[in-house]
Amino acid sequence: MVYTPNTEAQRQEMLAAIGVGSINDLYNDVPAAVIDPQIDLPAPLSEPELMAHMRQLAERNSDALHYANFLGAGSYNHYSPSAVYRIMSRSEFYTAYTPYQPELSQGTLQQIYEFQTLICELTGMDVANASMYDAGSALGEAAVMACSITKRNKVWVSPRLHPEHKAVLKTFTNGHGIEFIEHDAHFSESEQLPADVACVIIQLPNFIGEIRDFTGLAERVHEAGAILIEVYDPISLGLLKSPGELDVDIAIGEGQGLGIPMSFGGPYCGLFATKEKYVRQMPGRLAGMTKDKDGKRGFVLTLQTREQHIRREKATSNICTNEALMAVAATAYLTCMGPQGLKRVAELSYQNTHFLSNRIAKLPGYKILSREPFFKEFAVQTPIAPSELNRRLLAHGIIGGLDISGFPEVDGAPNAWLLCCTELTTKEQMTKLVSVLAEA
């Protein structure tokens, strides 16, 4: 057998050493009735057959290397340099466990420390953890954390928060008697916040790509004794104001754009950062710098008394396994890009998006719904059902936008379509899309 090295002779030798006559004796505690029921699994494939089978399945999918892709909404077709994958695929990174034995894990620990720093630099926040599952669940944890800090139970949510984030938030707050309020305005300047709100959640750019001005919001939130939570797109921070600059309290990002492939939705990387004063309420792992017995610099996991394996039911979260390897990718990506590269990605995305929106806006029957400035996504009202447009586009090798007809995030607009461009979107692809629309 390919992954079980012991030969039959060795198995027998070991059973003898154990002092049992047969392997059956090792199942003595198991009720006989439940042993070896019928289990239907496909017949095994050898490695070459397996590769052929999996390749066939993979090639039944229309991937973004062969199709123009205009989908965004939380998963983005950004470019990941080859060097990033080569680093992720170092097996000392991907076949290690959580660095609980620091003497054997200085590689991962230093990388986490660097990741935490990079996320802090990017967001302008004080501290960041070693990663969460994804933006949605990280946001859920943030809301619970805000309630526990403020000892309040009302969560105010911006109307143009990603609908899946809203859904995850609801599930997370499910058992805690937390009230989930979808605020209907955009936290206008004049608006007063009631005194019993635990936190306010904004997304920037929002679900339909808009960049809103939230100057002054933090002050009003803090005055009300509440916590301000922002969901950001890390790529946008190559250009746009950071959560720290907005005096946000908890900044949540989806790290997927940072060198992680779209991979049909996962694994991604939840980015969680907050202010220094909230560090002990924070969920997730943290690496810290310290010294060894001889005074040599080293890294360890720290502040573990927040975590489930120490604090059990009193932990700040139940998270254990996180998205460590995806954080390796993000670390490598941000390192590779640097400030200039990240800015370039953001600018190219911003320009491409407007190359497309400018042309679509001119098509009869199309109306841009997102208010300028929008970043790399925009909602557009279409004269034909988006699902029908997507069907036609697919035949032209184009994965169209997301059908958001009737979504509350566009105030229920019928025939609403969310399109996205990144630095990888080419003029040819955009021109082709526009020409298909023009013909439709």
Add this chain to the structure above:
Amino acid sequence: MVYTPNTEAQRQEMLAAIGVGSINDLYNDVPAAVIDPQIDLPAPLSEPELMAHMRQLAERNSDALHYANFLGAGSYNHYSPSAVYRIMSRSEFYTAYTPYQPELSQGTLQQIYEFQTLICELTGMDVANASMYDAGSALGEAAVMACSITKRNKVWVSPRLHPEHKAVLKTFTNGHGIEFIEHDAHFSESEQLPADVACVIIQLPNFIGEIRDFTGLAERVHEAGAILIEVYDPISLGLLKSPGELDVDIAIGEGQGLGIPMSFGGPYCGLFATKEKYVRQMPGRLAGMTKDKDGKRGFVLTLQTREQHIRREKATSNICTNEALMAVAATAYLTCMGPQGLKRVAELSYQNTHFLSNRIAKLPGYKILSREPFFKEFAVQTPIAPSELNRRLLAHGIIGGLDISGFPEVDGAPNAWLLCCTELTTKEQMTKLVSVLAEA
């Protein structure tokens, strides 16, 4: 610039440290007339554009993952387990130089020592070197070595030696006044060898896949004071008699089948093994086991006085760079396969080939030209020109066989076609090929 880290400021700093005013001063020895001529190169592409461009080029080719492949003749579509590539792509292997500083190269040196051993075990020979460019050039070196050992200058060549091997042999012996004789028989038992032959070269299985019985040949060759050289297919040695068992003096193999992709013909890996007594006449690098100052086991390059960097014009060969990384692949492959796996590959290839030949033999107008037993290739006479058959097959997603019509290796037979099956050839592919032939 992406691979030149120094910034403009640093360049200036360095020029100042060098004591020159500008970079032009570093070109003082160069005649002004030859500096900066016009050079036409394509405009540079950024990494994402580059990947798209290269993918487009790659996908203009019909690869063996998407097409059934019936070509052999020295390059074979054998399966390489994923683990083999993962080992080759360890950058400590592929970004190292030749292990001239042994203290920093124990990984490569031990791997070469293991490779040498594996090739010796496989071939039944005493010593093997660290690799040559490919089988053809290794054979050229072997012929030159045989002439230098025997101080004779006649090279006798089996008629069914791969025609490209013959061509390379001719080039290698070009400057040495060596006479190249294509022997017209198959070294039949009774035949006497003339006393002035330097070496006899056989190939097993031969160009058209035949497994001949060469028992006793070595004895007669040695009686004539000549050297017996065999070109073998390493995969066949999972099953077939080894060069050592035939008392061959120099065994040359093409290592490509051992985990190395076909890659349009290169890089491959020339396997060179010989008897102990000829080790000092052998070309190529050798690793040897030794001890360090403290008596600890270690490895070094050894017997370097055979090589060009020490012996210059008196070296056994001019080879310097070899195919080290391909030898890593072969080492990993043979380790992964073990005796059972290699035998399985050989048996599957042998059976599949006969599945196909049995069916083609039944088609009207087709005649198998290779004499049984043949291993994983066979020549067949076709009723239609092979080039025409290949054209039709291509339209059905099949890369047909090699057109060897008129080749001396099939005694000039018109409409001759060389087909190959490996363990990767499926019944479906073979059945499809047969059905296309039946319709043709």
Add this chain to the structure above:
Amino acid sequence: MSTEPLIFDLSSPGRVGFSLPEVDMDEAPALDARYLRGELDLPEVSEIDMTRHFTRLSQKNYSIDTGFYPLGSCTMKYNPKVHEDVAIMPGFAHIHPYQPEESVQGALQVQYGLQNMLTQIAGMDAVSLQPAAGAQGEFTGILMIRAYHKARGDHNRDIILVPDSAHGTNPATAAAAGFKMMSLKSGADGNVDLAALEASLSDRVAGIMLTVPSTLGLFEPNILKISELVHKAGGLMYGDGANLNALVGHIRTGDLGFDVMHINLHKTFTTPHGGGGPGSGPVACKAILAEFLPGPVVVKDGDTYTFRQPSQSIGRVKNFWGNFGMHVRAYTYISHLGLRGLKRVSEDAIINANYIRAKLKDVYNLPYDRVCMHEVILSGKNIKAETGCTTMDIAKRIIDYGMHPPTVYFPLIVPEALMIEPTETESKETLDQFIDAMRKIAQEAHDDPELLHSAPHITEVSRLDEVGAAREPNLRWKRAAS
């Protein structure tokens, strides 16, 4: 091995490591300053700096690919290389979660296939692949239990029972889902104390979370009785499937009376641990709970695969459809091994653990002197009493023998615990080396305890000041004021 500078210390102003197109259009409105960020202080390095830095860092890690890693409860088995090649196929790595279903039929087929495989292996009726890891699977299952009771109008059940041997995520999950966690003391034999269980059951109990086999590496002989009792009291049985490697192919959790469970694909189905993640924690359940699963799940409609939302779904626990990259690997693994191969997995996992047990029990305390399943729990308490060397000392000394220590100090109910899970991918030769090292260390503890106290001796850093790290946390690099 020398200290590796921080990536920030390798930065040089203006240096670039990226290769991207130039911005060659001016289509978008200029952004007002109030939208724009200030300075962005990321490192500026070239590709060679970055490659060297992370390559050297990687070499500072111990990993499965460099040696034996018998971490109890973690199932550190070999991660087949073929899985990695499959997962990066463009058709899997570069598809967007919102693509039209007709354009991702291959991906849906993988998910559908995996759902079915897990259903079969678990002896359950339905599966959701959405949870990102074991803990999120637990959270999902516990919310489903809540939803189930609610749907039946049974609003009183606010307690989840959890044995004191349980993994930390179990009590933490119960709390995160808004339940009161009630701890259940284990018997002296490591089994659930049936009397204590009966005393704890009531109409306030929503369910019990049990790990099978338990975190003590033991199969609960009264499991059928326990599920009978729990069900009679109106509670549901939650199975923590982290230890499925002991059962796979031979015993189905569903047949033991469990109603819902999670499965760690990153354990039994060998998706790489990645230095701490990603994982994947699909939830499998009986029919009574199927409509509460988080959605969507994949169903087959004729020849077409399509998403379906369970009718009473608890909602989403995560964006999109779960950690698809891990689904691909697990599907590949099961397709490769088939039932026969999976049976061999659990058999060899059990034989390996028992072999270690048999070979070390005369030297280390064996708190539960019975046949174990895929892992064995030893205790260093005898050695501590005799020599003053703690389990931590033993663990650190193992490092000097070139191996990774087992899990230590867990389960909490075993003092000085050493939790050893060799997995089936390790050979007898490797186990013998480990056994040999463990026996030598026990001897060293007697002969030269300082050797253990001061271990490890061969690593780049010696024991680190964890107390200091927590007292004055240094969690990020900061540019020195210039």
Add this chain to the structure above:
Amino acid sequence: MSTEPLIFDLSSPGRVGFSLPEVDMDEAPALDARYLRGELDLPEVSEIDMTRHFTRLSQKNYSIDTGFYPLGSCTMKYNPKVHEDVAIMPGFAHIHPYQPEESVQGALQVQYGLQNMLTQIAGMDAVSLQPAAGAQGEFTGILMIRAYHKARGDHNRDIILVPDSAHGTNPATAAAAGFKMMSLKSGADGNVDLAALEASLSDRVAGIMLTVPSTLGLFEPNILKISELVHKAGGLMYGDGANLNALVGHIRTGDLGFDVMHINLHKTFTTPHGGGGPGSGPVACKAILAEFLPGPVVVKDGDTYTFRQPSQSIGRVKNFWGNFGMHVRAYTYISHLGLRGLKRVSEDAIINANYIRAKLKDVYNLPYDRVCMHEVILSGKNIKAETGCTTMDIAKRIIDYGMHPPTVYFPLIVPEALMIEPTETESKETLDQFIDAMRKIAQEAHDDPELLHSAPHITEVSRLDEVGAAREPNLRWKRAAS
């Protein structure tokens, strides 16, 4: 780092590491025993054994990806990762060399494109990509020179001139091609001694092999004069292009009067050295030699790429079409950088080498005190005289500073030579570290020579017994008789 067992010592009878289909047919004739082999004693290990073994071995290597590697004449520049991803694309890695041309147009386009790029860069008229490495390129070029003279009925030319500073492959190639090699003494300034050259030229001289810039890292100021003299004597100019990294984008070898040259793709065009290979050594030549090139070469016919055999080809030097995998990488590299990027390559290579020269010449002897090109040659002869520490001692001591030593004792005409080629992919910071180490070592040689004699001190093995290894060669493992 501990000693790694030989793979043979990890073998266990009956263990398997492969996963292949069963043999499920009986179509072929049973093979007679006389065709069958006896026992095959390969190691029997599982995938985990093999992965661990080779992963651990890999970690015992120094490599470009782990640090500075300034081997003179080897151009150890960074190997971009994107090249590796391109080379394994199925459309490049899994195509057979004999496929119908219409089924490999993409591959032919790469080869055609690369031929043109190299023609442009070299200032030549035609290119063959067939040679597998530099030495084979030399062999090819020299055979072309022979064929050229022969074709002109000039049968007397049996001498190839080679400067005494040349790389070993040059004289070895001349001999392998059946020529008499005549060595040409270099002048005190490192240049070709024009008088000596003139004295050597005759109607027996087929050609001269010159390295540009020379292996002394110097540009030959009289190069135009030299080629005039050689051509006047009826000889041809062969260019060893191993040092093209100094010229690329700014100076074309063809413009210097060379008729034929090879180019090491594994140097200038950064295909990975692979621990010794593979390389690729395309040959570029002027029109007068084009029809002698080894064939086939790729030509374009309308929109179609096709193979063509040069009319007077010297024949094949290698099977198939050369090391295509390397062609793909080089084509990718040139496409990525373009002319502007390539100019920067040679500029920075030259600046880096001169920077080291400027910073070390007060401490190490500088045999040729002039501006150098992409590499600088120092000599440790002053240090040897003053301290007894040899260049080998210095080299081994560099290892203790975490860097790879330069090439040593080459070129042969420089006593105690240290040949330093930093390449353009190294930053000033890295060079400064190297310079710092070199200066410290020079000081150490005076203060504590034993420290150098006994170096290296940080490696797994200390200096190895090379003499013993050659005296009683142990070139393979043998199973101990049992």
